[in-house]
Amino acid sequence: MNIALKVWRQKNSQTPGKMVDYKLSDVSPDMSFLEMFDVLNEELSHKGEEPVAFDHDCREGICGMCSMYINGRPHGPETGTTTCQLHMRSFNDGDTIVVEPWRARAFPVIKDLVVDREAFDRIIQAGGYVSVNTGSAPDANDILIPREIADEAMDAAQCIGCGACVAACKNASAMLFTAAKISQLAVLPQGHAEHQLRAERMVAQMDAEGFGACSFTGACSVECPKSISLDHIARLNREYLGAKLASNNA
Amino acid sequence: MIDVLEEQETGIKLDSKAPEGPLAEKWAKHKFNLKLVNPANKRKYEIIVVGTGLAGASAAAALGELGYNVKAFCFQDSPRRAHSIAAQGGINAAKNYQNDGDSVFRLFYDTIKGGDYRARESNVHRLAEVSVNIIDQCVAQGVPFAREYGGALANRSFGGSQVSRTFYARGQTGQQLLLGAYSALSRQVANGKVKLFPRTEMLDLVIEGGKARGIITRNLVTGKIESHSGHAVLLCTGGYGNVFYLSTNAMGSNVTAAWRAHKKGALFGNPCFTQIHPTCIPVKGKYQSKLTLMSESLRNDGRVWVPKTKEIAEKVQKGEIKAKDIKEEDRDYFLERRYPSFGNLVPRDVASRNAKNVCDEGRGVAASGLAVYLDFADAIKRDSKKVIEAKYGNLFEMYEKIVDEDPYETPMKIYPAVHYTMGGLWVDYNLMTNVPGLYALGEANFSDHGANRLGASALMQGLADGYFVIPYTLGDYLATIGPADKIPTTHPAFKDAEQTVNDTISRMLSIKGDKTAEEFHRQLGHIMWEYCGMARNAEGLAKAKKMIQDLRKEFWTNLRLTGSDMELNPALEQASRVADFLELGELMVDDALNRNESCGGHFREEYSTEDGEAKRDDEHYTYVAAWEYKGPNQPEKLHKEMLKFETVKLTQRSYK
Numbered sequence: 001m002n003i004a005l006k007v008w009r010q011k012n013s014q015t016p017g018k019m020v021d022y023k024l025s026d027v028s029p030d031m032s033f034l035e036m037f038d039v040l041n042e043e044l045s046h047k048g049e050e051p052v053a054f055d056h057d058c059r060e061g062i063c064g065m066c067s068m069y070i071n072g073r074p075h076g077p078e079t080g081t082t083t084c085q086l087h088m089r090s091f092n093d094g095d096t097i098v099v100e101p102w103r104a105r106a107f108p109v110i111k112d113l114v115v116d117r118e119a120f121d122r123i124i125q126a127g128g129y130v131s132v133n134t135g136s137a138p139d140a141n142d143i144l145i146p147r148e149i150a151d152e153a154m155d156a157a158q159c160i161g162c163g164a165c166v167a168a169c170k171n172a173s174a175m176l177f178t179a180a181k182i183s184q185l186a187v188l189p190q191g192h193a194e195h196q197l198r199a200e201r202m203v204a205q206m207d208a209e210g211f212g213a214c215s216f217t218g219a220c221s222v223e224c225p226k227s228i229s230l231d232h233i234a235r236l237n238r239e240y241l242g243a244k245l246a247s248n249n250a
Numbered sequence: 251m252i253d254v255l256e257e258q259e260t261g262i263k264l265d266s267k268a269p270e271g272p273l274a275e276k277w278a279k280h281k282f283n284l285k286l287v288n289p290a291n292k293r294k295y296e297i298i299v300v301g302t303g304l305a306g307a308s309a310a311a312a313l314g315e316l317g318y319n320v321k322a323f324c325f326q327d328s329p330r331r332a333h334s335i336a337a338q339g340g341i342n343a344a345k346n347y348q349n350d351g352d353s354v355f356r357l358f359y360d361t362i363k364g365g366d367y368r369a370r371e372s373n374v375h376r377l378a379e380v381s382v383n384i385i386d387q388c389v390a391q392g393v394p395f396a397r398e399y400g401g402a403l404a405n406r407s408f409g410g411s412q413v414s415r416t417f418y419a420r421g422q423t424g425q426q427l428l429l430g431a432y433s434a435l436s437r438q439v440a441n442g443k444v445k446l447f448p449r450t451e452m453l454d455l456v457i458e459g460g461k462a463r464g465i466i467t468r469n470l471v472t473g474k475i476e477s478h479s480g481h482a483v484l485l486c487t488g489g490y491g492n493v494f495y496l497s498t499n500a501m502g503s504n505v506t507a508a509w510r511a512h513k514k515g516a517l518f519g520n521p522c523f524t525q526i527h528p529t530c531i532p533v534k535g536k537y538q539s540k541l542t543l544m545s546e547s548l549r550n551d552g553r554v555w556v557p558k559t560k561e562i563a564e565k566v567q568k569g570e571i572k573a574k575d576i577k578e579e580d581r582d583y584f585l586e587r588r589y590p591s592f593g594n595l596v597p598r599d600v601a602s603r604n605a606k607n608v609c610d611e612g613r614g615v616a617a618s619g620l621a622v623y624l625d626f627a628d629a630i631k632r633d634s635k636k637v638i639e640a641k642y643g644n645l646f647e648m649y650e651k652i653v654d655e656d657p658y659e660t661p662m663k664i665y666p667a668v669h670y671t672m673g674g675l676w677v678d679y680n681l682m683t684n685v686p687g688l689y690a691l692g693e694a695n696f697s698d699h700g701a702n703r704l705g706a707s708a709l710m711q712g713l714a715d716g717y718f719v720i721p722y723t724l725g726d727y728l729a730t731i732g733p734a735d736k737i738p739t740t741h742p743a744f745k746d747a748e749q750t751v752n753d754t755i756s757r758m759l760s761i762k763g764d765k766t767a768e769e770f771h772r773q774l775g776h777i778m779w780e781y782c783g784m785a786r787n788a789e790g791l792a793k794a795k796k797m798i799q800d801l802r803k804e805f806w807t808n809l810r811l812t813g814s815d816m817e818l819n820p821a822l823e824q825a826s827r828v829a830d831f832l833e834l835g836e837l838m839v840d841d842a843l844n845r846n847e848s849c850g851g852h853f854r855e856e857y858s859t860e861d862g863e864a865k866r867d868d869e870h871y872t873y874v875a876a877w878e879y880k881g882p883n884q885p886e887k888l889h890k891e892m893l894k895f896e897t898v899k900l901t902q903r904s905y906k
Contacts, residue, residue, distance in 0.1 A: 012817065028535055030654075035537050038768070045766045045821065050812045053820055055327060057500040059540045061648065062425055063331040078651075085651050110471055111818045118448065121328050125440045129433035130392045134312040134717045135383070137390035141347060144401025153394040154419060157426060161330055190392045 001027040001088060004096040005040065007052055010109050017109065019098070029089035033076065034059060034066065036088055053112040061085040061225065064160030067167070068113055069100040074164035074223045082162065082225040102163050104172035106210040117163050119209040120177060126205035127198035128181040130190050143189050156184035158226040165220035165228075171212030176220040178206045179236035180228050186239050196243035203240050262517070264876060264891045267678040268372035273897045274354075277376040280679070281722050285729035292317035294733035297724070298465055298480035300452045300507050302329030304424075304709055305692025306486030307431035308716025314438030316721055321478055322435065322444055323467060325451045325502055325823075330432045333488060333500040334712060337424025338545035338645070340408060340416035341709040343381040348405050352413040354378045359898060360411055361707060364597055365672070365700020366850035366866060367900045368520070368874070370893060372679055373697045380718040381710050385417055387717055391430040395419050406547060407595070408705040416706045421545055421644045427709055431716070450476075451823065452507040453751045455483065455514045455688065458743035462688035463736070466747045468755075470823065473816035475748050475755075477739035481728055482687045484720065485511060486712075489671035489693040491524065493831045493838065494783070495775020497668035498530060498543040504827040505834050508675050508694050516683040517876040517889060519676035519696030521834065522842035525703055525851045526784050527669030528601035531652055532621040541667040542652055544624070545645055546705045549594045551629035551638065552662070554601070556622050558582045560612040567619050573661045584608055592905040599702045599851045599864075600905060602666035606784050607862065609665075616663050625661035666784060670708060672699045672851065673841075676876040676891070680723035681715060684876075687727065691715035696874065701850025755815050758825050763808030767825035770805050774798065774828070774835055782839050787855040791843045795836060799883075802832040837877055837886055844888060847871045868900050 003024045010017025024043075027036055034056050041051035057065040066083040070076035076086045091097060099113065107115040157180070165176035182199050185191025191198070214233065221230045269280040287295070295318050299310040302324040310322040324332060344357040357378035362369060385403070389395065395417050396404040405414040419426040438444040447467070454466040456477070464479035490505035491497040512518045529544045557563040558580050565571045584604055586593045594601075605622045608614065615621050630638050635658060639646070646657045653663070675683050675690035677697055682689050692712035699707065737743065781794035805828070813819040848857040848864035849871070857865045874891040 028537065030534055031537055032539070032652075035539050038539055039537055041821075042766060042768060045810060045812055046764075048812065051821055053818055057326060057331055057502050058333060058336045059501060060336055060542050061651075062336050062422065063326070063333070063500060065326060065331050080647075081651065085648070087651070087654075089654065114818060117327055121330075121436065121439075121446070121448075124330075124433065125436040127440075129437040130390065131437060132387075132390045132434075133315045134308075134387060134434070134721070137383075137386040140345070140385045140389040140395075141402050143389075145397055146401050147397045147399050150394050150397040153392070154396075154426075157392075157394050157419075157429065158422065160425075161328065184394065185392050188392050188394070190390055 001029060001091070001093040003027050003036070003091065006096065006098045008100045009052065009112055012111055013108055027088050029087065031088045032059070032084060033068070033070070033086040033088065034084050053114050055114050056084055059084040062160060064162035067102050067115065067162055069102060069167055071098050074102070074167040075225055079222070080225060080227050082160070102167040104166045104211070106172065106174070107163060107166065119211070120161050120163065120174070122209065123174065123178055123202055123205045124181065127194070127201035130185060131194060145189065149187050153184045153188050156180045156228065156232050159228055160226060162225060164223050164225060166211065168219040168223035169212065170217065170219070171215060173214045173220070174206050174209070174211035175214035175233050175236065176224060176228055178202050179232040182239055183232035183235040186235060195239060196246055199236065199239035199243045200247060262684055262878060262889060264676070264684065264889055265678060266370060266891060267680055268370060269679065273371060273375050276372050277379055284722055284726040287725045287729045289317060291733060293319065295319065295728050296321065296480040296736065298478055298483045299323070299486060300465065300484065301332065301486035301488060301694070302432070302435065303332035303334035303486060303488055303692065304428055304431055304712030305694070305716045306332070306484070307428065307435045308713050309484055309486060309691055309720050310444050311431060311434035311438050312717050312721045313724070314441065314443035317443070320438070320444040321447060321480065323447045323450050323452060325449065325470060327448050329435060329446060329448065330429060332428060333503050334428045334709065335425045336500065337709055338421045338543065339547040340406065340418035340423045340706040341384065341427060342408070342415050342706040343385045343417060343710065344378050344415060345382055345385060347403060348414045350413045352415050356413065357381060357415065361698070361704060362700070362898050363903060364704040365702055366864070366903055367700065367868070367872070367895065368523070368849055368893065369698055369700030371895060371897055376719070377698050377711060377714050380714045383718055384710060384713045388427055388430050391433060393419065393426045393430040407550060408547060411704065418547070421642065424709060427713065431713070453510060453826070454747045455511040456743050456747045457514050457685060458737055458741065461686045463743060464739065466744070466751050468751070471818050473814070473819070475751055477744040477748060479736060479739045479744070481731065481736050482689065482724060484689045484691060485675065485694050486691045486716070487694045489674065490831070490834055491668045491671050493774065493835050494668040494778045495771050496533065496538065496541050496779070498527060498541050501540060504830070506827050506830045508690065509830040509834055511675065511683070511685070511688060513879050514685070515879070516685050516688055517676040517878055518673070518837065519874050519876045520673040520701070520841065521838045521877065522782065522845060522852050523672035523701050523850065524668060525598060525670040525672060526602040526666040528598055528605055528666050529624060529664045530667035531649065532616055532618065532663055532665040542648070543667070543669060544649060544662065544664060546598070548624060548642060548645065549601070551641070552594065552624040552626050553583055553628060554585050554594050554605070554622055554624055555581045555583045556608045556613040556615060563613040563615060563619070566615045567617055569617070573615070573623055573625070582608070582613070589905045596905045597702060597704060602784055603853060605666055621663040621665045623661035624664045626657060627661070630658065670703055672696065672701060672703055676874065680726065681719055682723070682727065689720065689724065691720060701852055755822070755826070758809060758822070758829070759811050759815060761807065761809045761811070763810050765804070765808050766810050767821060767828045770801065770809070771824070771828045771831065773801055774831060777801070778835055778838070782842055785853050785855050786842050788843060791839050795839045798832065798836045798839065805829065805832055840886065841875055841877065844875060845871055866902070872900070
């Protein structure tokens with residue numbers, strides 16, 4: 001396959017960036033999208049040009065590090081797929097592919113396609129945990145959890161924290177990410193004790209980071225590589241409202 | 251009884267510190283004998299934790315909870331992305347919830363036997379003891395393990411085990427356990443007890459007065475070289491499987507932290523013990539960057555087979571016929587045939603070697619001839635597609651995405667790939683290396699899996715070390731040295747180490763040769779896989795040693811790097827890691843040459859039984875090979891920790 005690429009190049013957070021054109025020939029349909037970038041980078045190195053910086057690590061769709069905005073969609077054209085799991089067979093010979101970084105105020109560009117997603121870590125630090133010290137847990141089967149509840153928690157817990165939901169949202173909202181954690185812990189008995197405080201704190205942090213508001217278009221869920229459901233946003237809203245009604249910090 | 255296990259000429263004393271007394275009482279007794287740090291004094295200590303996978307995140311969280319000040323470092327952009335996240339199948343624990351005969355002793359015994367009697371009894375028994383606490387802790391954190399309809403935890407059996415002791419969260423167990431540890435870590439960040447340093451890579455260890463004093467790091471965004479001082483340094487940096495270039499490890503997984511510590515004096519244990527996982531998606535194309543694992547749990551329902559004859563296999567390889575065209579009587583279910591009692595569930599090393607053998611006979615499938623079938627047709631017929639989908643749905647999807655074939659309709663094609671490294675920094679019972687104050691946890695140490703790791707045991711070890719071992723053993727060291735025993739980062743020891751790191755980086759950037767780090771890495775990987783992979787022999791290893799030396803020489807004269815050091819520069823990061831792999835590779839070869847026996851993942855063709863099984867030599871090799879660095883391009887010195895088996899009897903491992 002022959003592929004034309006338009007790639008966002010930006011030296012660092014202080015320098016303005018621009019789209020740059022590249023051409024690649026002999027692209028195999030069995031290559032992953034990132035392997036295609038490996039080939040491009042090797043070519044650039046040999047030409048004495050600087051390779052394109054992009055985030056990636058596990059290359060099996062679970063670490064959440066890869067983050068390319070491909071032809072106007074986070075992680076490209078396939079649903080339920082991360083960039084690293086996308087293969088060139090999803091494109092046609094002669095295609096022009098436009099590749100940009102995640103675009104969001106809360107995710108500043110570090111270089112080329114690499115963005116800073118530490119805002120997500122700070123949302124989790126605000127309350128995305130159960131306050132249990134190591135060694136103080138009861139026997140694992142002391143609290144029985146119906147299978148449907150465990151499954152629902154797992155559906156939410158699958159979030160890989162890649163940020164595609166933010167990139168897909170016209171408001172750059174982090175609601176799906178925040179909801180996934182709040183919902184996972186809200187349905188489990190272990191997370192119940194702190195569920196109100198958690199909802200209040202995590203939402204407050206999300207707002208403080210500069211993520212936009214949720215207008216419930218559902219783009220986040222469509223583009224989520226783990227197909228996390230909008231139901232969790234509904235649960236977040238319920239948790240948050242309940243927390244605010246009962247809250248001393250209101 | 252203290253085991254002083256080595257001759258004294260170089261001043262290195264290998265003392266395992268394994269406690270005396272009956273096996274089952276060693277850990278309880280040892281915990282009581284360890285010194286404690288007064289709760290009010292804990293805040294006076296600073297602990298450096300490198301790596302935030304299961305071992306690192308759990309250690310940092312548990313130590314923060316106790317009141318220590320922790321600095322946690324990772325090269326990824328978030329601690330949640332460490333490669334533990336990719337573990338699929340599960341985590342073992344001797345809960346015996348299934349009433350099927352499991353016990354702490356059985357988990358201990360299976361692990362020792364599975365490791366082909368090359369692990370320390372005391373460590374392994376402790377691992378089995380604390381396994382039960384891990385599950386309790388994770389459930390309390392909100393880890394959504396699979397459950398039965400009644401609400402109790404579900405279990406499955408896993409390669410190499412005849413009881414169901416594996417806990418799992420769909421095919422994403424590692425992810426859920428890591429996110430549990432990450433959440434505990436995040437709580438300590440919020441409490442101000444842990445400070446995170448993401449996108450920061452450790453490039454050297456600082457030793458002064460014979461003790462580990464801190465580390466030198468590079469901020470991967472700004473390129474700045476920085477010093478961090480602490481009372482102890484914990485390396486939780488995972489394994490070195492990427493020395494093979496193609497492996498199931500993440501692209502960034504590397505040996506650098508452990509290797510630089512090794513060059514500063516920490517001994518490296520059993521470097522040649524690497525695990526080849528039997529069920530991975532086969533290599534396709536020269537551009538391939540990594541290999542993808544298909545969870546071993548698939549072998550619970552999938553049947554492994556190849557065509558009975560070379561003639562039929564050739565037709566498959568040429569694409570003339572497909573799996574479904576091959577009649578039942580023309581199929582060879584080789585694991586079921588050779589190992590009737592364990593069948594498709596034989597341990598990883600055995601399954602991998604057998605797959606290699608049938609492919610070497612020309613009976614492999616796929617165009618390359620380097621693949622075997624993993625067939626679910628019978629399981630789907632027996633249990634329905636729905637049941638199989640519920641168990642393995644996400645794995646089948648992943649397979650289809652990569653290979654573009656539907657495993658419900660046609661058998662998967664799999665081939666062994668490098669997956670895990672049992673070797674690592676030598677540690678004593680307290681997880682301390684021979685350098686006082688330097689610890690190694692999880693895959694980064696050598697300690698619990700001997701020559702072969704059983705499935706679902708890596709997650710167990712990472713969390714055991716971090717949650718339940720280091721919080722006790724570290725206190726003993728800290729109480730001994732006291733809070734004042736720390737040096738500032740202005741000390742010449744830090745300045746010298748910074749200088750060395752800067753010099754090495756400048757040297758790499760100044761070569762301006764023709765070959766990229768990627769090309770050197772691929773070439774090294776090819777040498778390692780060819781001569782130090784699934785089967786090894788003296789002749790090939792000797793050849794590999796020379797090839798690695800030549801490649802290393804070429805690296806330092808012909809490396810091509812673009813960009814500068816004072817910016818985000820992924821090519822520079824890779825070059826720095828490849829430089830270390832080029833040294834480690836040679837040590838692995840030396841270790842494999844030294845070990846004139848076959849055990850676990852280390853298979854020397856010269857040492858096998860008549861029917862091709864591994865032949866151990868307990869008389870001469872019942873020891874841990876711990877290597878001491880002696881300077882650039884110098885042969886390393888071998889130290890031996892003799893392994894004493896007080897409880898189990900060494901037997902020929904048989905899964906027939």
